[in-house]
Each structure stands twice: as structure tokens, then as C-alpha cells.
């Protein structure tokens with residue numbers, strides 16, 4: 507593990523040098539994952555990386571609310587939070603870094619909500635977050651695991667939260683790449699007044715249409731099928747605690763409203779976001795919750 511303390515960045519590289527990952531302490535945001543020199547994640551060229559705004563790309567951590575609190579009828583205890591919560595814009599601490607055996611490298615970051623007045627003011631529950639990042643060459647994969655511990659103390663009521671890992675997966679052309687594994691799963695379409703729809707396609711092709719869908723449970727693995735002729739897939743697996751999947755791409759018109767997205771950037775990614783967002787978690791005082799995802803490169807024969 508190497509650290510750039512001035513920038514607040516950790517770089518992990520596996521001993522073979524085949525895989526590397528860069529993580530900002532700002533938001534504990536993974537901003538790059540390379541395998542054999544190829545970048546797997548999208549990062550907007552216009553995203554400020556100086557801690558002035560959430561990162562447009564990589565893997566922002568969404569906690570403890572997904573979207574704006576006002577989107578939910580029952581948002582008791584969440585109403586003062588900014589959109590997508592505080593985890594993605596807080597400064598995390600690095601507590602551990604390791605290179606194991608011959609194929610993996612890992613690090614751990616933490617965030618203690620009680621250390622920050624602005625978080626205490628917006629979120630009544632004292633929570634300790636731990637984020638474990640593990641990089642491997644075999645299989646070529648990146649594992650991210652978020653642990654939430656309700657510290658009790660100032661509030662003994664169950665801590666209420668959503669969690670979502672907002673993966674911006676790099677693709678050659680988002681209008682042509684496919685997303686597989688969601689057929690039959692019901693989604694809430696945030697672009698259509700929250701209509702509930704059962705997915706009928708496999709693979710899903712966006713064809714340049716905007717997507718802001720929250721698939722509710724039912725899909726252990728979701729795969730991004732690249733359209734580069736290689737048959738390669740990026741498989742997103744997750745623990746049962748991250749049972750929901752948001753599929754987001756703003757497409758051309760809405761992308762114009764995203765000032766931190768470079769021209770044409772919307773074509774270069776599809777967000778496949780495992781989360782626990784269909785209902786709020788209620789974590790009793792003193793207890794822990796863990797959600798884990800694995801992004802895995804699979805060479806195969808998939809056709810889009």
C-alpha cells in the first residue's frame with residue numbers, strides 16, 4: 507500500500523503488478539481499478555478531486571440515505587441529511603493496509619460519525635463505519651465491504667439507514683452495452699413517477715435512453731456485458747444484505763444538467779449499484795450490519 511498524505515489517497519497494487527486500485531480518503535471513494543493496465547471504472551474528467559464535492563465516478567458510498575430524504579414518506583431521523591447522505595463527502599481515516607500471499611492487497615478505512623459536528627447535527631445515531639477494500643488477481647476482482655456499527659451512547663433507538671455502493675462501471679458505449687441478471691425482478695422507475703414494472707429483458711440495453719431504476723431484491727449476480735466483441739463481462743455479486751440494484755445512466759439530455767460530467771461522459775459508464783434501499787434498515791444499539799460486493803472480471807462468450 508502506498509499513501510499520498512497530501513492528496514489523501516491510498517494506492518493498492520497486487521504483488522504481480524497486474525491489479526491496482528486508488529482510493530481517496532474523501533468519501534472512501536475508490537476512483538480507479540485497473541487490471542492489466544485497463545481501467546474498469548469511470549471517472550469524470552470534470553469531477554473535482556479536492557474535497558469540494560462528491561466524486562462523479564468510481565465507487566461513492568451512499569449512506570445513510572439514498573437520494574433525498576424528502577423522497578420518502580417516512581424519513582424520521584433522516585430529514586436533515588444531504589442527498590445520498592454524508593459518507594461520500596466525509597474525510598475517512600486509513601487504519602490498515604496489507605499485501606497478502608501473492609495475489610491480494612487490501613486496506614481498511616473508517617469513519618466515526620461522532621468525530622464530526624456537522625454529521626452529529628444531521629444524523630442522531632452515533633455510528634462507526636469500516637470499509638474494507640480487497641483487490642485480487644485471481645480471480646481479477648475488487649471486493650468492497652461496509653460495516654456499520656451502532657455505537658449507542660447518545661441514541662439507543664435503532665439506527666435508520668440505507669446503504670448503496672454507487673459503481674460507475676466504464677464501458678466503451680453505454681448505448682450498446684448490456685446488463686444481464688435482472689429479468690423478472692420488479693423495479694421502481696424513478697423517471698416515471700415511481701411506477702412499478704417487472705423487468706422483461708435479458709440483457710437490458712439502454713439504447714441511449716435514461717435509466718433510473720431501483721430493482722428490488724431477487725438478483726444475486728448482475729453482469730455488465732461489454733460490447734467490444736471480447737465476450738468479457740463484469741459480474742457484480744453481493745451479500746444478501748445488499749439485495750437491491752439501482753441501474754442508472756442519465757443519457758444525453760439529463761447529463762447536460764450534471765456540471766461535473768464532461769461532454770459525452772454519460773456514454774462512458776453504466777452505474778450498477780448494489781444496495782439496501784427498498785426499505786430502511788433499523789439497526790439496534792450496539793449491533794453491526796455488514797454489506798459486501800464483489801466486482802469480478804469474467805472472460806467469456808457473452809453476446810450483446
Ligand SMILES: O=P(O)(O)OC[C@H]1O[C@@H](O)[C@H](O)[C@@H](O)[C@@H]1O
Nearest residue numbers: 560589590672696718752754779
Ligand atoms: O448526482 P448524484 O447526487 O451523484 O446522483 C446521481 C444518481 O444516483 C443514482 O443512484 C440515483 O438513483 C439517481 O436518482 C441520481 O441522479
